[in-house]
Amino acid sequence: MKEITILSGKGGTGKTSITAALSSIAVEAVFCDNDVDAADLHLILQPEMREQYIFEGAWVASIDADKCDGCGICQSNCRFNAIHFLHGQYEINPYQCEGCRLCERTCPNGAITSTRSRNNEWYISDTRFGPMVHAHMGPGEENSGKLVTLIRNKARELARDKQASYILNDGPPGIGCSAIASVSGTDQVLLVIEPTLSGLHDLQRLVKLVNSFRVPMAALINKHDLNLEVTKQVEIFLENKQIPLLARIPFDDTVVMAMIEGKSVIEFAPDSTITKQLREVWRQITKEESLTYGKSFIHHN
Amino acid sequence: MVKKIVVASGKGGTGKTTVSLNLYRRFSMDGEDVVLYDCDVEEPNDALFFPEKIMIENKPVNQLIPVIDSEKCQFCRKCVTYCEFNAIVIIPSVKLAQVNSDLCHSCGACSVACPFDAIIEKPESIGQIAKYDIGFGQGLLEGRLQIGSSMQTMLIKELKNEFPEQGSLVIYDAPPGTSCPVVETVADADYVILVTEPTPFGLHDLKLTVELLDELEKPYGVVINKSGLGNHETHEFLSRKGIEILGEIPFSREYAAEYAAGNLFENVPEEFETVYQQITGKVGHHLAEL
Numbered sequence: 001m002k003e004i005t006i007l008s009g010k011g012g013t014g015k016t017s018i019t020a021a022l023s024s025i026a027v028e029a030v031f032c033d034n035d036v037d038a039a040d041l042h043l044i045l046q047p048e049m050r051e052q053y054i055f056e057g058a059w060v061a062s063i064d065a066d067k068c069d070g071c072g073i074c075q076s077n078c079r080f081n082a083i084h085f086l087h088g089q090y091e092i093n094p095y096q097c098e099g100c101r102l103c104e105r106t107c108p109n110g111a112i113t114s115t116r117s118r119n120n121e122w123y124i125s126d127t128r129f130g131p132m133v134h135a136h137m138g139p140g141e142e143n144s145g146k147l148v149t150l151i152r153n154k155a156r157e158l159a160r161d162k163q164a165s166y167i168l169n170d171g172p173p174g175i176g177c178s179a180i181a182s183v184s185g186t187d188q189v190l191l192v193i194e195p196t197l198s199g200l201h202d203l204q205r206l207v208k209l210v211n212s213f214r215v216p217m218a219a220l221i222n223k224h225d226l227n228l229e230v231t232k233q234v235e236i237f238l239e240n241k242q243i244p245l246l247a248r249i250p251f252d253d254t255v256v257m258a259m260i261e262g263k264s265v266i267e268f269a270p271d272s273t274i275t276k277q278l279r280e281v282w283r284q285i286t287k288e289e290s291l292t293y294g295k296s297f298i299h300h301n
Numbered sequence: 302m303v304k305k306i307v308v309a310s311g312k313g314g315t316g317k318t319t320v321s322l323n324l325y326r327r328f329s330m331d332g333e334d335v336v337l338y339d340c341d342v343e344e345p346n347d348a349l350f351f352p353e354k355i356m357i358e359n360k361p362v363n364q365l366i367p368v369i370d371s372e373k374c375q376f377c378r379k380c381v382t383y384c385e386f387n388a389i390v391i392i393p394s395v396k397l398a399q400v401n402s403d404l405c406h407s408c409g410a411c412s413v414a415c416p417f418d419a420i421i422e423k424p425e426s427i428g429q430i431a432k433y434d435i436g437f438g439q440g441l442l443e444g445r446l447q448i449g450s451s452m453q454t455m456l457i458k459e460l461k462n463e464f465p466e467q468g469s470l471v472i473y474d475a476p477p478g479t480s481c482p483v484v485e486t487v488a489d490a491d492y493v494i495l496v497t498e499p500t501p502f503g504l505h506d507l508k509l510t511v512e513l514l515d516e517l518e519k520p521y522g523v524v525i526n527k528s529g530l531g532n533h534e535t536h537e538f539l540s541r542k543g544i545e546i547l548g549e550i551p552f553s554r555e556y557a558a559e560y561a562a563g564n565l566f567e568n569v570p571e572e573f574e575t576v577y578q579q580i581t582g583k584v585g586h587h588l589a590e591l
Contacts, residue, residue, distance in 0.1 A: 012314005100408030139513035
């Protein structure tokens with residue numbers, strides 16, 4: 001079984017459209033939307049939910065005003081400035097609370113209790129291409145990567161049960177907690193890059209992150225004809241980093257039209273150049289040799 | 302009083318940076334003393350558009366990571382019990398007492414817990430904050446998260462605190478998404494500008510952000526970027542919800558190519574200028590009403 005994660009650094013480069021397209025090519029695959037903060041893959045794969053679970057998020061503390069005697073110990077211990085003296089009493093701002101529970105433990109009056117947020121859900125679903133694991137985070141929840149790790153583990157279990165050949169992860173933007181949770185332990189990363197200075201800048205930061213996990217990478221440039229000069233700069237960067245470039249995909253609003261129809265570009269425009277290119281990308285990343293770099297590092301570290 | 306605007310989006314790649322920079326420019330042209338904060342600390346891009354910028358200040362930002370002195374430690378495990386983030390490992394039989402800095406949130410609970418004074422805290426880098434002169438306006442402030450660090454929210458907080466408010470107007474360019482780092486960015490905002498694109502993905506993520514802002518009780522309006530590219534569902538949603546459209550920036554392939562090369566302020570189509578003027582006018586009006 002091989003696990004492939006699609007990442008970009010910068011948002012809006014086309015990760016989800018590319019993941020959806022590859023999903024419609026992949027056979028014996030399990031799909032997983034790692035972008036739990038702004039999950040969009042379901043808009044194309046249109047999953048039919050089979051199982052639904054609650055993911056218990058971070059702890060949030062609150063003060064019982066009747067028990068509080070106003071000593072202020074909680075406020076002096078709180079490193080997150082989450083405790084405020086308002087309207088003559090101490091209050092905790094739930095959005096600033098990190099859930100460390102130090103206030104609860106040090107309150108001499110037992111006036112503070114913590115509860116875990118139950119505002120996140122995750123699902124196991126069926127799609128027309130195969131099973132899918134995905135999640136919905138409540139607004140303002142902590143995206144610590146734990147939910148990403150959980151759904152990735154579920155996708156692996158599912159893949160083992162079904163003896164699937166591939167897991168395809170639609171990754172989050174950025175290089176923070178959820179990107180880290182999305183890279184760690186994956187077999188291969190496919191970079192989706194747009195040829196803009198921002199895209200190149202964010203790519204450079206992402207490549208450092210992925211390298212620190214010793215995961216092999218391959219890349220495609222999306223909307224490559226938007227700016228051929230920047231495309232050239234991206235190509236030079238990839239060459240220096242010895243990251244194979246698998247395709248230069250032109251800017252084409254067929255991708256947006258497919259999205260509006262709730263289809264992947266492969267389904268929407270089966271004979272298009274983009275479809276041919278993406279089929280070739282899939283062939284390349286599923287080749288056995290694409291893992292050599294990873295094997296030499298992953299298993300000895 | 303300094304007024305604070307946040308430019309946010311939910312979805313990445315909708316044009317937050319483009320809108321933030323253009324509003325910075327327009328407000329400066331209107332005589333406002335405006336400061337821009339790049340709060341997308343995972344991928345800060347605002348400075349890329351000013352090749353002639355001059356860095357005025359650059360400060361490292363540290364988090365305090367506890368270190369356990371194994372001479373003093375009695376392996377009682379009270380720190381382990383106090384640590385909600387599973388960042389401490391104590392194995393008495395081999396006298397191991399270690400902190401995993403990747404998991405530590407620097408809450409200080411372990412130090413409070415330790416009865417033997419065995420824990421001291423040492424600074425470890427999570428990134429930098431920098432201040433730039435960009436040739437006009439009050440300048441650009443930027444947070445840059447160290448690769449591998451997961452302390453976005455702390456860095457955003459530091460960025461806002463380190464450089465005390467100056468000028469008359471502050472624009473925060475927010476990170477994508479709707480989780481903690483966005484909440485931290487929006488926390489002290491007077492008004493939020495949501496940038497969206499009229500596609501199904503854009504609309505879906507816009508709805509999540511609207512839900513967040515309603516919960517935070519922040520006033521907001523929407524800028525539709527890449528107008529003409531997708532469908533009408535975004536307009537229908539906004540009108541059904543009674544959410545104000547601050548302006549619509551048409552999709553232009555030529556201008557997208559200029560943006561790609563970093564030429565944000567060159568060859569701005571005339572109609573774009575009109576839209577930005579309209580947006581600053583409406584936002585200025587909302588701020589005056591506060």
